[in-house]
Amino acid sequence: MTSAVRIDGLRHRFKETVAVDGISLEVRPAEIFGLLGPNGAGKTTTIRVLTTLLRPQEGSVAVFGLDVAKRRMAVRRLIGYVPQALSADAALSGRENVALFARLFDVPRRERKERTQGVIEAMGLTDAADRPAATYSGGMIRRLELAQALVSAPRLLVLDEPTIGLDPVARNGVWERITEVRAQTGMTVLVTTHYMEEAEEHCDRVALMHRGRIRALGTPAELIAEAPGESLDDVFRAYTGDDLDVGGFSDVRATRRTARRLG
Numbered sequence: 001m002t003s004a005v006r007i008d009g010l011r012h013r014f015k016e017t018v019a020v021d022g023i024s025l026e027v028r029p030a031e032i033f034g035l036l037g038p039n040g041a042g043k044t045t046t047i048r049v050l051t052t053l054l055r056p057q058e059g060s061v062a063v064f065g066l067d068v069a070k071r072r073m074a075v076r077r078l079i080g081y082v083p084q085a086l087s088a089d090a091a092l093s094g095r096e097n098v099a100l101f102a103r104l105f106d107v108p109r110r111e112r113k114e115r116t117q118g119v120i121e122a123m124g125l126t127d128a129a130d131r132p133a134a135t136y137s138g139g140m141i142r143r144l145e146l147a148q149a150l151v152s153a154p155r156l157l158v159l160d161e162p163t164i165g166l167d168p169v170a171r172n173g174v175w176e177r178i179t180e181v182r183a184q185t186g187m188t189v190l191v192t193t194h195y196m197e198e199a200e201e202h203c204d205r206v207a208l209m210h211r212g213r214i215r216a217l218g219t220p221a222e223l224i225a226e227a228p229g230e231s232l233d234d235v236f237r238a239y240t241g242d243d244l245d246v247g248g249f250s251d252v253r254a255t256r257r258t259a260r261r262l263g
Protein backbone atom coordinates (compact mmCIF):
# COMPACT_ATOMS: atom_id res chain seq x y z
CA MET A 1 0.00 0.00 0.00
CA THR A 2 1.27 3.51 -0.81
CA SER A 3 2.47 5.38 2.26
CA ALA A 4 0.47 8.45 3.27
CA VAL A 5 3.81 10.20 3.85
CA ARG A 6 7.27 8.96 3.00
CA ILE A 7 10.29 10.98 4.07
CA ASP A 8 13.74 9.82 2.94
CA GLY A 9 16.93 11.47 4.16
CA LEU A 10 15.38 14.93 4.61
CA ARG A 11 17.87 17.58 5.64
CA HIS A 12 17.13 21.29 5.93
CA ARG A 13 19.22 24.18 7.17
CA PHE A 14 18.65 27.87 7.80
CA LYS A 15 22.07 29.48 7.37
CA GLU A 16 24.21 27.88 10.09
CA THR A 17 21.27 26.17 11.86
CA VAL A 18 20.58 22.59 10.82
CA ALA A 19 16.84 22.38 11.54
CA VAL A 20 16.29 18.87 10.13
CA ASP A 21 19.30 16.59 10.05
CA GLY A 22 18.62 13.65 7.75
CA ILE A 23 15.34 12.11 8.85
CA SER A 24 13.46 9.20 7.28
CA LEU A 25 10.02 7.98 8.24
CA GLU A 26 6.80 6.59 6.87
CA VAL A 27 3.24 7.49 7.88
CA ARG A 28 0.75 4.74 7.03
CA PRO A 29 -2.69 5.45 5.61
CA ALA A 30 -5.38 6.05 8.26
CA GLU A 31 -3.03 6.23 11.23
CA ILE A 32 -2.64 9.07 13.69
CA PHE A 33 1.09 9.69 13.67
CA GLY A 34 2.72 11.99 16.20
CA LEU A 35 5.92 13.90 15.54
CA LEU A 36 7.10 14.71 19.04
CA GLY A 37 9.80 16.88 20.43
CA PRO A 38 10.66 20.03 22.32
CA ASN A 39 10.73 23.54 20.83
CA GLY A 40 13.32 23.74 18.10
CA ALA A 41 13.43 19.98 17.42
CA GLY A 42 12.67 20.51 13.72
CA LYS A 43 9.01 19.46 13.68
CA THR A 44 7.59 22.58 12.04
CA THR A 45 10.33 22.63 9.40
CA THR A 46 9.50 19.01 8.51
CA ILE A 47 5.78 19.87 8.31
CA ARG A 48 6.47 22.91 6.14
CA VAL A 49 8.42 20.79 3.65
CA LEU A 50 5.73 18.16 3.42
CA THR A 51 2.96 20.73 3.01
CA THR A 52 5.04 22.25 0.14
CA LEU A 53 5.62 25.57 1.93
CA LEU A 54 9.38 24.96 1.95
CA ARG A 55 11.26 23.21 -0.85
CA PRO A 56 13.29 20.21 0.30
CA GLN A 57 17.01 21.06 0.19
CA GLU A 58 18.20 17.47 0.50
CA GLY A 59 16.33 14.16 0.53
CA SER A 60 12.80 13.50 -0.68
CA VAL A 61 9.25 13.66 0.65
CA ALA A 62 6.19 12.07 -0.96
CA VAL A 63 2.52 12.38 0.02
CA PHE A 64 0.43 9.42 -1.19
CA GLY A 65 3.19 8.72 -3.69
CA LEU A 66 3.39 12.29 -5.02
CA ASP A 67 6.77 14.01 -4.72
CA VAL A 68 6.29 17.33 -2.87
CA ALA A 69 8.97 19.08 -4.94
CA LYS A 70 7.59 18.00 -8.32
CA ARG A 71 3.83 17.83 -7.72
CA ARG A 72 3.20 20.78 -5.42
CA MET A 73 -0.36 21.62 -6.44
CA ALA A 74 -1.46 17.98 -6.52
CA VAL A 75 0.02 17.46 -3.04
CA ARG A 76 -1.73 20.57 -1.71
CA ARG A 77 -5.08 19.21 -2.85
CA LEU A 78 -4.57 16.12 -0.69
CA ILE A 79 -3.69 18.00 2.48
CA GLY A 80 -5.66 19.84 5.14
CA TYR A 81 -3.24 21.92 7.22
CA VAL A 82 -3.73 23.67 10.54
CA PRO A 83 -0.59 25.72 11.17
CA GLN A 84 0.50 27.06 14.55
CA ALA A 85 -0.29 30.62 13.52
CA LEU A 86 -3.90 31.72 13.67
CA SER A 87 -5.69 30.93 10.42
CA ALA A 88 -9.23 32.12 11.30
CA ASP A 89 -10.44 35.69 10.74
CA ALA A 90 -11.80 37.11 14.00
CA ALA A 91 -14.21 39.49 12.24
CA LEU A 92 -15.97 36.72 10.31
CA SER A 93 -18.40 34.22 11.79
CA GLY A 94 -17.33 30.60 12.12
CA ARG A 95 -19.52 29.68 9.15
CA GLU A 96 -18.05 32.48 7.01
CA ASN A 97 -14.52 31.37 7.88
CA VAL A 98 -15.24 27.80 6.83
CA ALA A 99 -17.08 28.93 3.68
CA LEU A 100 -14.05 31.01 2.74
CA PHE A 101 -11.82 27.92 2.92
CA ALA A 102 -14.38 25.96 0.88
CA ARG A 103 -14.03 28.57 -1.88
CA LEU A 104 -10.24 28.73 -1.56
CA PHE A 105 -9.96 24.96 -1.90
CA ASP A 106 -12.32 24.74 -4.86
CA VAL A 107 -15.08 22.80 -3.18
CA PRO A 108 -17.73 22.63 -5.95
CA ARG A 109 -20.20 25.50 -5.54
CA ARG A 110 -23.28 23.31 -5.14
CA GLU A 111 -21.61 21.31 -2.33
CA ARG A 112 -20.22 24.23 -0.34
CA LYS A 113 -23.16 24.94 1.93
CA GLU A 114 -23.69 21.31 2.90
CA ARG A 115 -19.98 20.57 3.35
CA THR A 116 -19.56 23.74 5.47
CA GLN A 117 -22.48 22.73 7.69
CA GLY A 118 -21.17 19.16 7.92
CA VAL A 119 -17.73 20.12 9.26
CA ILE A 120 -19.20 22.74 11.60
CA GLU A 121 -21.40 20.03 13.12
CA ALA A 122 -18.53 17.55 13.23
CA MET A 123 -16.43 20.06 15.18
CA GLY A 124 -19.25 20.82 17.66
CA LEU A 125 -19.68 24.44 16.59
CA THR A 126 -23.28 24.45 15.39
CA ASP A 127 -24.58 26.79 18.11
CA ALA A 128 -21.72 29.25 17.66
CA ALA A 129 -21.51 29.07 13.86
CA ASP A 130 -23.05 32.48 13.17
CA ARG A 131 -21.18 34.41 15.87
CA PRO A 132 -17.95 36.28 15.05
CA ALA A 133 -14.90 34.11 15.70
CA ALA A 134 -13.66 36.94 17.95
CA THR A 135 -16.14 35.68 20.59
CA TYR A 136 -14.79 32.09 20.51
CA SER A 137 -12.73 30.47 23.27
CA GLY A 138 -9.26 29.13 22.44
CA GLY A 139 -10.61 25.57 22.13
CA MET A 140 -13.41 26.71 19.82
CA ILE A 141 -10.94 28.58 17.62
CA ARG A 142 -8.86 25.43 17.27
CA ARG A 143 -11.97 23.43 16.36
CA LEU A 144 -12.93 26.12 13.84
CA GLU A 145 -9.47 25.83 12.29
CA LEU A 146 -9.96 22.06 12.09
CA ALA A 147 -13.30 22.64 10.34
CA GLN A 148 -11.55 24.96 7.85
CA ALA A 149 -8.92 22.31 7.13
CA LEU A 150 -11.52 19.54 6.80
CA VAL A 151 -13.97 21.25 4.46
CA SER A 152 -11.98 20.18 1.39
CA ALA A 153 -12.15 16.52 2.58
CA PRO A 154 -8.36 16.04 2.62
CA ARG A 155 -6.77 12.58 2.68
CA LEU A 156 -4.05 13.82 5.02
CA LEU A 157 -4.72 16.18 7.91
CA VAL A 158 -1.59 17.93 9.19
CA LEU A 159 -1.81 19.62 12.57
CA ASP A 160 1.03 21.66 14.05
CA GLU A 161 0.66 21.73 17.84
CA PRO A 162 -3.16 21.60 17.76
CA THR A 163 -3.61 21.81 21.52
CA ILE A 164 -0.86 24.24 22.49
CA GLY A 165 -1.86 26.70 25.19
CA LEU A 166 -5.33 25.16 25.71
CA ASP A 167 -6.66 24.04 29.09
CA PRO A 168 -7.06 20.27 29.64
CA VAL A 169 -10.80 20.27 28.89
CA ALA A 170 -10.33 22.14 25.60
CA ARG A 171 -7.40 19.89 24.71
CA ASN A 172 -9.57 16.82 25.20
CA GLY A 173 -12.30 18.39 23.09
CA VAL A 174 -9.87 18.91 20.21
CA TRP A 175 -8.56 15.33 20.42
CA GLU A 176 -12.07 13.87 20.58
CA ARG A 177 -12.94 15.62 17.33
CA ILE A 178 -9.72 14.51 15.64
CA THR A 179 -10.25 10.86 16.60
CA GLU A 180 -13.93 10.95 15.58
CA VAL A 181 -13.12 12.32 12.13
CA ARG A 182 -10.40 9.74 11.65
CA ALA A 183 -12.80 6.94 12.66
CA GLN A 184 -15.52 8.21 10.31
CA THR A 185 -13.38 8.98 7.26
CA GLY A 186 -10.24 6.87 7.49
CA MET A 187 -8.25 10.07 7.04
CA THR A 188 -4.54 10.00 7.90
CA VAL A 189 -3.49 12.44 10.62
CA LEU A 190 0.02 13.77 11.17
CA VAL A 191 0.29 15.82 14.31
CA THR A 192 3.18 17.58 16.01
CA THR A 193 3.12 18.09 19.74
CA HIS A 194 5.39 18.44 22.70
CA TYR A 195 2.69 17.09 25.06
CA MET A 196 3.94 13.54 25.54
CA GLU A 197 0.93 12.35 27.51
CA GLU A 198 -1.45 13.38 24.71
CA ALA A 199 0.60 11.52 22.13
CA GLU A 200 0.69 8.46 24.34
CA GLU A 201 -3.09 8.47 24.57
CA HIS A 202 -4.09 9.39 21.02
CA CYS A 203 -1.36 8.50 18.53
CA ASP A 204 -1.02 5.08 16.88
CA ARG A 205 2.71 5.62 16.32
CA VAL A 206 5.13 8.36 17.21
CA ALA A 207 8.56 9.59 16.21
CA LEU A 208 10.61 11.28 18.91
CA MET A 209 12.54 14.15 17.36
CA HIS A 210 15.34 16.08 18.99
CA ARG A 211 17.81 18.53 17.48
CA GLY A 212 16.79 17.67 13.93
CA ARG A 213 17.05 13.91 14.29
CA ILE A 214 14.65 11.07 15.00
CA ARG A 215 15.74 9.36 18.19
CA ALA A 216 13.03 6.66 18.35
CA LEU A 217 10.02 5.54 16.35
CA GLY A 218 7.20 3.09 17.11
CA THR A 219 3.92 2.73 18.95
CA PRO A 220 3.90 4.46 22.35
CA ALA A 221 3.66 1.00 23.99
CA GLU A 222 6.68 -0.31 22.05
CA LEU A 223 8.81 2.69 22.95
CA ILE A 224 7.83 2.52 26.60
CA ALA A 225 8.62 -1.21 26.68
CA GLU A 226 12.07 -0.65 25.11
CA ALA A 227 13.28 2.17 27.36
CA PRO A 228 13.51 2.51 31.12
CA GLY A 229 10.52 4.26 32.68
CA GLU A 230 6.78 4.19 32.43
CA SER A 231 5.75 6.97 30.07
CA LEU A 232 6.77 8.58 26.79
CA ASP A 233 8.22 11.41 28.83
CA ASP A 234 10.62 8.90 30.42
CA VAL A 235 11.39 7.43 26.99
CA PHE A 236 12.25 10.85 25.66
CA ARG A 237 14.56 11.51 28.56
CA ALA A 238 16.24 8.15 28.03
CA TYR A 239 16.98 9.00 24.38
CA THR A 240 18.03 12.59 24.85
CA GLY A 241 19.64 12.58 28.29
CA ASP A 242 20.22 15.89 29.99
CA ASP A 243 19.82 17.72 26.70
CA LEU A 244 16.15 18.11 27.35
CA ASP A 245 16.63 20.50 30.20
CA VAL A 246 18.64 22.72 27.92
CA GLY A 247 16.49 22.33 24.79
CA GLY A 248 13.49 22.90 26.94
CA PHE A 249 10.13 21.38 27.45
CA SER A 250 9.57 24.88 28.74
CA ASP A 251 6.22 26.17 27.62
CA VAL A 252 7.32 29.77 27.82
CA ARG A 253 7.70 30.33 24.11
CA ALA A 254 4.59 28.32 23.32
CA THR A 255 2.49 30.18 25.84
CA ARG A 256 3.64 33.53 24.51
CA ARG A 257 2.82 32.51 21.00
CA THR A 258 -0.65 31.41 22.06
CA ALA A 259 -1.23 34.68 23.87
CA ARG A 260 -0.43 36.45 20.61
CA ARG A 261 -2.71 34.12 18.67
CA LEU A 262 -5.75 34.83 20.74
CA GLY A 263 -5.08 38.42 21.69
Ligand SMILES: Nc1ncnc2c1ncn2[C@@H]1O[C@H](COP(=O)(O)OP(=O)(O)OP(=O)(O)O)[C@@H](O)[C@H]1O
Pocket (backbone or CB within 6 Å): 014, 017, 018, 019, 020, 037, 038, 039, 040, 041, 042, 043, 044, 045, 046
Ligand atom coordinates in the same frame (compact mmCIF):
# COMPACT_ATOMS: atom_id res chain seq x y z
N1 LIG B 1 12.79 30.58 9.09
C1 LIG B 1 13.79 30.27 9.90
N2 LIG B 1 14.96 30.94 9.89
C2 LIG B 1 15.99 30.59 10.70
N3 LIG B 1 15.95 29.57 11.58
C3 LIG B 1 14.82 28.86 11.64
C4 LIG B 1 13.68 29.16 10.82
N4 LIG B 1 12.70 28.26 11.12
C5 LIG B 1 13.20 27.46 12.07
N5 LIG B 1 14.46 27.80 12.39
C6 LIG B 1 15.34 27.11 13.37
O1 LIG B 1 15.36 25.74 13.05
C7 LIG B 1 15.29 24.93 14.23
C8 LIG B 1 14.07 24.02 14.17
O2 LIG B 1 12.88 24.82 14.24
P1 LIG B 1 11.42 24.22 14.07
O3 LIG B 1 10.47 25.38 14.12
O4 LIG B 1 11.38 23.32 12.92
O5 LIG B 1 11.29 23.37 15.41
P2 LIG B 1 9.99 22.83 16.12
O6 LIG B 1 10.33 21.48 16.61
O7 LIG B 1 8.83 22.95 15.24
O8 LIG B 1 9.82 23.79 17.36
P3 LIG B 1 8.60 24.75 17.70
O9 LIG B 1 7.58 23.87 18.34
O10 LIG B 1 9.20 25.72 18.64
O11 LIG B 1 8.15 25.38 16.40
C9 LIG B 1 15.26 25.90 15.39
O12 LIG B 1 16.58 26.05 15.85
C10 LIG B 1 14.77 27.19 14.78
O13 LIG B 1 15.25 28.30 15.47
